[in-house]
Amino acid sequence: MSAQPMHIHPYERNWMVFSAVMLVLFATAVSVAAFGMGIQVPAPEQRVDPRIVATDPNSPWSNPGLREVSPGKYDAYILAHAIPVWEYLPKEITVPAGSSVSFYVTSSDVQHGFKIQDTNANFMVIPGQVSKLTIKFNKPGTYNYICTEYCGSGHGIMYGAIIVTP
Amino acid sequence: MKQYQLSTGEKKFIGSHLLVAILALSVGSLFGPLQAFEHAGWDIYPYIKPLIKSYYQGLTVHGVLNALVWTTFFIMGFLTFNVMFGLKRPLKNPTLNKVGFWLMVVGVVAAAIPILANQATVLFTFYPPLKANWAFYLGLTLVVVGSWVEGWGLFMTYFAWRKENPKELTPFIAFASLVTALLWQICTIGVATEILTMLLPWSLGLIAGVDPQLARTYFWFTGHPLVYFWILPAYISWYAMLPKQAGNGKMFSDSLARLSFWIFLVLSTPLGFHHQYVDPGIPPVWKFIHSMLTFSVFFPSMMTAFTVIASLEHAGRKNGGKGTFAWIGKLNWSDPSVAAQLLAGILFFFGGIGGLANASYNVNLVLHNTAFIPGHFHLTVATAVTLSFMGISYWLLPYLTGKKLWMPKLAVAQAWIWFVGMIIFSNAMHVLGLLGAPRRVPLGLAPYVPPEWNSRLFQVGVGGAILFVSGACYLTVMLMTALSKETVKEEVEVPVAESMQDLALTPVWLDRWAPWIYGALALIVLVYGPVLFDLIKNIALTSPGFRVW
DSSP states (O other): OBSSOOOOOHHHHHHHHHHHHHHHHHHHHHHIIIIISOOOOOOOOOBOOTTTTTTOTTSGGGSOEEEEEETTEEEEEEEEEOSSSSEEESSEEEEETTEEEEEEEEESSSOEEEEETTSSOEEEEOTTBOEEEEEEEOSOEEEEEEOOSOOSTTGGGOEEEEEEEO | OOOOOOOHHHHHHHHHHHHHHHHHHHHHHHHHHHHHHHHHTOOOGGGGTTTOOOHHHHHHHHIIIIIIIIHHHHHHHHHHHHHHHHHTSOOSOHHHHHHHHHHHHHHHHHHHHHHHTTSOOSTTTOOTTBOOOHHHHHHHHHHHHHHHHHHHHHHHHHHHHHHHOTTSOOOHHHHHHHHHHHHHHHHTHHHHHHIIIIIHHHHTTSSSOBOHHHHHHHHHHHHHHHHHHHHHHHHHHHHHTHHHHHHSOOBSOHHHHHHHHHHHHHHSSTTGGGGOTTOTTSOHHHHHHHHHHHHHHHHHHHHHHHHHHHHHHHHHHHTTOOTTTGGGGGSOTTSHHHHHHHHHHHHHHHHHHHHHHHHSGGGGGGTTTBTHHHHHHHHIIIIIIHHHHHHHHHHHHHHHHOBOOSOHHHHHHHHHHHHHHHHHHHHHHHHHHHHTOBSSSOTTTOTTOOGGGHHHHHHHHHHHHHHHHHHHHHHHHHHHHHHOOOBOSSOOOOOOOOBSSOGGGSBGGGGOOHHHHHHHHHHHHHHHHHHHHHHHHTOOOOBOOBOOO
């Protein structure tokens, strides 16, 4: 063993510099996307008691659905559950094109996922937590939301749809 | 010069690890193709209903046996071999290692019973509040504790060796194996806490509920370093054994190989939030910090790529290879152990690129829990790791048993079949994920599958069928070798590549353990501490258990 500084072959030194530069590039790209373009991941929103979240009359998820908060702006309260059957409530939402919808999703039993096809909305639905993400729908069409976390035998049939009208 | 020899008893001990590992792989791998066939529309599950109740029970068997049991047993056996062979001494306390091994075996049996009884169809991530039978959690605990005990046996052996050789540099394969065992001790604190403070008492009825967000956080504390626990043993072989096998090559840089293992130890745990980017209960700033730390692991991975390829090039040129790339053809491709590991390494390159995409914070929004993820980890754990371990077993089994490898040509073909099958399977899964297909879904039955997924789902089935053939070839070669009467003429040589660089140049600080361990622990406290403190302070044991399978 040597008390001298480490010996590094010049080729390998160049390679390490190249790796470090690539790392910096990746980190920059992700940072610009996150903070410059505002493509963000879910943040802690609210905690709830999963045992009563679907039944407590004060809980918005006792009456899940769409609420218009201002013209073109909506809040969608969506409940995911496996009991009595695997489904989202509501199963269908209709909004006009150009709407901005904030999704508030929680579960009254096991963990679920929530992914709206062809959008950046894709997050975990965890009992006791509320997941929130806002999506703007510009193009008319049908956007399925599907469950992306194993939640029991009916996981594969669990989905709903957002219908964006022209 | 004659190599250091393990005693017959020691070989048997390593061999029993290999036996359990291969048994697990052979059962677990039966179900992989069944998932793939289901995707292609050839659902076999209805026909095996008396035995296996559902797609998800099959998926649980596949995940637990292949990802947890096959890997852990193979790794503990391989690390134990490397420590003994590397340090040229027997275990300090073989009884302790035997106790660890048997704890793991009892654990596997305890977990297997509820899985086979459809009482633990919770997949290998066992996210609560899906609630399995208590024996499942107890079994997992015993596997982890058993692996700890085996690890302690290895550390004691190292201390004994250090006492006998106070000035010597720890031989590389022993050093790297000890780092891997240490990484495992540190990172499994997460899953141990999850099971012992929540899942086990809850499944026994001692507490009424669990906190699913906290449980996930504990789980992923272990869940990501777990993949380094899988890959580092393959790296040990790629760094220090494969160059020798591929053409009598030497390891390019001993110092940088050691440095990269230390960096893996320090960086592999404090980055678990990259599995939780889309969890609601963790502040984005911490997710971002973990994403940057995840990127940092790219650095030792690139160093590994350089050293391994440079060492292989040395081997290829020794075999008479010329040109910038033509030397690759001169490696000993006809040796099944070499072919398997080289092919594993090639696919790992693509696995690494996919991993960078997963790690990229908000890019993960389009990938999280899609078919892209199993597509990715079938390149990493199911190829880079598994195919390398298969390659290692092609010399390790003859070494341990003294039997000649049965039909080496079939073994070479096995590696290539795996390579081709995995390219088809994994490529289709990646594309499906990008198109929006979720993971863990019997897509053959899902009501929302658009027609453009169909050709890819078919490819998943084709890939699965090819992989099944390869798996069957592997098991046949292993079984026939073990049963064969044909013994090897000379002792099987353990392939260990010498360092190209003079070992006297390896800096002394690369053989000092304390600073790296303190560094690893400090970084964990720094980037996990605040979030865990907050989650534990606000713990809400409000989720009762559910059995919805």
